[in-house]
Amino acid sequence: MDRTWSEVVTDTTRPPPARHGHIITVFREELVLFGGQGTLGGSATNLYKLPIPDKASLLTARPEWVEMDSEMPFNKCRTYIFDQNCLSSFQLGSQALGITVSEDA
Numbered sequence: 717m718d719r720t721w722s723e724v725v726t727d728t729t730r731p732p733p734a735r736h737g738h739i740i741t742v743f744r745e746e747l748v749l750f751g752g753q754g755t756l757g758g759s760a761t762n763l764y765k766l767p768i769p770d771k772a773s774l775l776t777a778r779p780e781w782v783e784m785d786s787e788m789p790f791n792k793c794r795t796y797i798f799d800q801n802c803l804s805s806f807q808l809g810s811q812a813l814g815i816t817v818s819e820d821a
Contacts, residue, residue: 718798727778728763732764742768750796750803761786763803 738752738760749764763784769777786803794805 725778726766727780731781732783733760735760737795741796741798745770748798757759777812 719761734751735752736757739750741748745768747768748767749766750762752760754760754761763786767779769779794807797804797806
């Protein structure tokens with residue numbers, strides 16, 4: 717089994733903006749990025765998808781990030797999963813009640 721890392725060059729001039737506290741997962745053959753906070757502290761609600769090339773075309777493919785609007789506001793006290801072709805959200809605390817997810821967790 718080859719365990720060598722290879723850079724995948726994307727064919728785009730607009731990758732997702734820098735952020736932290738985001739959710740990133742793989743769904744089917746796509747890398748999905750959602751939410752987080754931007755470098756100025758504002759919440760990001762956009763969803764980005766990047767097709768994952770198959771192994772045969774990994775070094776020659778030029779996947780492109782696709783930006784999608786989301787109706788779901790980002791909240792660091794939530795977790796998100798894909799199930800049955802839907803993005804589902806689960807609340808893990810309450811910012812209003814002061815029950816938040818620890819930054820160290």
